[in-house]
Amino acid sequence: MLEINDLIFRWPGQTDATLNIPKLEVAAGERVFLHGPSGSGKSTLLGLLSGVNKPESGSIRLLGKDLAQLSDAARDKFRADHIGTIFQNFNLLPYLSPIENVTLGCHFSRSRTERVKASGNTLTQQGEQLLQQLGLDPSIMARSVAQLSIGQQQRVAAARAFIGQPELIIADEPTSALDADNRNAFIELLFKEASQYGATILFVSHDSSLAAMFDKYLSLSDINEVVQCS
Amino acid sequence: MQLITLATKSMFNRKASVLLTLFTIAISVMLLLTIERVRQEAKSSFSNTVSGTDLIVGARSGDIQLLLSSVFRIGHANNSVSWDSYQDIKSQRGVSWAIPISLGDSHKGHAVLGTDSAYFEHFRYGKKQNLAFAAGRAFVNAQEVVLGSEVASKMHYQLGQQIVISHGMGNTSFHHHDDNPMTIVGILAPTGTPVDKTVHVPLAAIEAMHSQPKSASRMIGKPKQSAAHSHSDTDEHDQNHTDEHGHNDSHDHEHANEHKHNDGHDHDHADEHGHNHSHDHDHSDEHDHGHDKPDTVAVTVPAPAHLHGDLIGEPKQITAFLMGLDSPLYTLQTRRNINNYKAEPLLAIMPGVTLRELWRMLGLVEKILLLFSGVVVLISLLGMLTTLLATLNQRRRELAILRSVGARPRHIFTLMSSEAILITAAGCALGIALFYALIALAQGTLQSQFGISLSISLLSHYELMLIGVIMAAGTLMGILPATRAYFYSLSDGMSIKL
Known part of the structure; x- marks a missing residue:
């Protein structure tokens, strides 16, 4: 599923490499907890995985494709088709309805749209279904995003990540704004949704207490050979 | 959802600043069109006063x-x-x-x-x-x-x-x-x-x-x-x-x-x-x-x-x-x-010759008027540029979210530039509406006071060309924030820096 070999990444204009990962492997369907305190190069790694940035050397094989070999446009397309993302918070576009936020990614990815269509649903139906599966009452769908609670917003963001069944879900601190009960419930929902079609989850957090719920625990400070200043 | 719809919804979300910009453009377009229409009509009613007289x-x-x-x-x-x-x-x-x-x-x-x-x-x-x-x-x-x-x-x-x-x-x-x-x-x-x-x-x-x-x-x-x-x-x-x-x-x-x-x-x-x-x-x-x-x-x-x-x-x-x-x-x-x-x-x-001579004397005034209204349009477009650039920083999160769901940098560019085009187009449309409203109001006064008969007719080729120039200028203005957004989206990627 995901295989990183001898990855070196340096931000333009910097002499020291930010990332130096000799080896990282994630199997398909695995639920991985990546522990990354701030300053550990976490954002950089996520940028590389999602294809926004390009490694200086080494390879990132995702679903059998080496992202380092793809053009900028091809990496963008690859991300749109195969990766769903959930951010820390403020995930949603405030001017779109919850449903529109959920289906947003499908407008940039034909293959995800087609996968939705293959299930016999329209985008909106699929979005509503996902929101329901994630425990959101249909009544909130008519509401403005700004009127939703943080927890509700995160579930809308999760629905957006899952729509069109992308193989990899990257969740970047999605629970840091939630309290402990909601945190666990949210992660359970992610797992439930991912298990429906065997998606891989890469869950990034600085909060190691959550690690127990996952199949695999990785620490960025262990796998990254660059000496961190913090 | 098309990018245009997205752009429209995004603009609606910022309607206060967008509407102000739009009104500025509309008023400047109205001013330009009115001045030009009055100028043209004045010129034609001027040269139409007498004909066939040697x-x-x-x-x-x-x-x-x-x-x-x-x-x-x-x-x-x-x-x-x-x-x-x-x-x-x-x-x-x-x-x-x-x-x-x-x-x-x-x-x-x-x-x-x-x-x-x-x-x-x-x-x-x-x-x-x-x-x-x-x-x-x-x-x-x-x-x-x-x-x-x-x-x-x-x-x-x-x-x-x-x-x-x-x-x-x-x-x-x-x-x-x-x-x-x-x-x-x-x-x-x-x-x-x-x-x-x-x-x-x-x-x-x-x-x-x-x-x-x-x-x-x-x-x-x-x-x-x-x-x-x-x-x-x-x-x-x-x-x-x-x-x-x-x-x-x-x-x-x-x-x-x-x-x-x-x-x-x-x-x-x-x-x-x-x-x-x-x-x-x-x-x-x-x-x-x-x-x-x-x-x-x-x-x-x-x-x-x-x-x-x-x-x-x-x-x-x-x-x-x-x-x-x-x-x-x-x-x-x-x-x-x-x-x-x-x-x-x-x-x-010879009335034709003297009419032209007289009009030439008034020509300086008409050129100054045209210059002024042109500058007003330019200022309004620069106002739009300022607003777009000023809000751009606040919109980096929006751009990052779009990037994360798969928007390519060129989508971001299109989104940003279509915004400028939409504002300019809406401004022009509103300006044209205001222009006709103004003509309808001023028609009587102009006719009775100055003998200039303004007809509420369709826009002439010349006026359409003016609108075209404004649209082109607005589009060009939009390229600047769009380019900046493009590079933001390249460097920021999906990480949201606030």
């Missing part, structure tokens, strides 16, 4: 002064052309027609123009259009008056109504020729030229107006009213008259002569005018009619058949005359001849 002849003054006084009724022609010279030039070879014009009087602020029937036959405006009657007919005797369309509509005059023409310009003439009411027999169709604001009377009526009340009223057969006039009134009248016209001869004497001439004139011209009955008889008919029906009551205009009277009288002088030649090839030669006319100093101008 030469305008007046006393020697400036070209433009003669044009202004004879065509636009602006300013006074201080000197005049003697009737003899007019007759002489008119009879010269190659002259097809001539229209005498006598100006200087007014009716409630409207210029009074004394002329003869040639006016209705030969005067052309616009694209060589003849004057047309909206109602009634041309005058056929000295007690009849034909109104320009605007005079009629503004004063609510109707056919058959009697009006009094005063002497001198302006609303408050010191004395009115109360003894000389004239019947409205015709109302001209609108022309969009000073003709609309003109009261047309026969030359003979001008003459009658300026003569002593006694003789005047006798001439038009109204002894009753003349008797009512006191002697002092008469004196005063004479005095004014003498001053204004610089007559040195005694008025009484002159008019007595005139009157005699008048009678004789009728007989002399009997054939020419095709009159079969005596002049006096005509007038008594007319007089009775006038007294039976007082002012303001509209009556039907009497059929002209038996009312034909003398239109010209025996004028000493006229203000100017318009001439048409048999062939335009004669124009320069005729003009030279008139300018070298021996009997009195005359000036002949």
Whole structure:
């Protein structure tokens, strides 16, 4: 599923490499907890995985494709088709309805749209279904995003990540704004949704207490050979 | 969801700043279009005031002064052309027609123009259009008056109504020729030229107006009213008259002569005018009619058949005359001849040439106006640029979210630039709407105050081109924030930096 070999990444204009990962492997369907305190190069790694940035050397094989070999446009397309993302918070576009936020990614990815269509649903139906599966009452769908609670917003963001069944879900601190009960419930929902079609989850957090719920625990400070200043 | 929909929704989310920007652009577009439309219409109504006239002849003054006084009724022609010279030039070879014009009087602020029937036959405006009657007919005797369309509509005059023409310009003439009411027999169709604001009377009526009340009223057969006039009134009248016209001869004497001439004139011209009955008889008919029906009551205009009277009288002088030649090839030669006319100093101008000359003088003003409105548009577009750039930083999260769901940098670029295009387009659309609203509002004032007829017509090619230039400029402006957003989205990626 995901295989990183001898990855070196340096931000333009910097002499020291930010990332130096000799080896990282994630199997398909695995639920991985990546522990990354701030300053550990976490954002950089996520940028590389999602294809926004390009490694200086080494390879990132995702679903059998080496992202380092793809053009900028091809990496963008690859991300749109195969990766769903959930951010820390403020995930949603405030001017779109919850449903529109959920289906947003499908407008940039034909293959995800087609996968939705293959299930016999329209985008909106699929979005509503996902929101329901994630425990959101249909009544909130008519509401403005700004009127939703943080927890509700995160579930809308999760629905957006899952729509069109992308193989990899990257969740970047999605629970840091939630309290402990909601945190666990949210992660359970992610797992439930991912298990429906065997998606891989890469869950990034600085909060190691959550690690127990996952199949695999990785620490960025262990796998990254660059000496961190913090 | 298309990017445009996304852009629209995003803009709606920031409607306060977007609407302000949009209004700025709309107002500037309205300003530009209005100024340009007024400029164009002014120019065309300007050059449409007179056409088909080869030469305008007046006393020697400036070209433009003669044009202004004879065509636009602006300013006074201080000197005049003697009737003899007019007759002489008119009879010269190659002259097809001539229209005498006598100006200087007014009716409630409207210029009074004394002329003869040639006016209705030969005067052309616009694209060589003849004057047309909206109602009634041309005058056929000295007690009849034909109104320009605007005079009629503004004063609510109707056919058959009697009006009094005063002497001198302006609303408050010191004395009115109360003894000389004239019947409205015709109302001209609108022309969009000073003709609309003109009261047309026969030359003979001008003459009658300026003569002593006694003789005047006798001439038009109204002894009753003349008797009512006191002697002092008469004196005063004479005095004014003498001053204004610089007559040195005694008025009484002159008019007595005139009157005699008048009678004789009728007989002399009997054939020419095709009159079969005596002049006096005509007038008594007319007089009775006038007294039976007082002012303001509209009556039907009497059929002209038996009312034909003398239109010209025996004028000493006229203000100017318009001439048409048999062939335009004669124009320069005729003009030279008139300018070298021996009997009195005359000036002949070619109206087209002088109109252009006059417009060129106004050209600087019009260019400055255009420049200003152009700058206003530029400022409004720069305002949009400022707003877009200022909000861009706050929108980096929005851009990052879009990136994370798969938007390519070029999508971000399109999104940002389409926003500028949408704002500019909406601004233009609103500006055009405001422009039409403004025209609809200002139409009346412009027509009555400046004689510029603004038509609520579709945008001309030129105006569409202006809109096109604004759209292009707006699009170009949009490229700057779009490019910045493009590079933000490249460097920020999906990480959200706040």
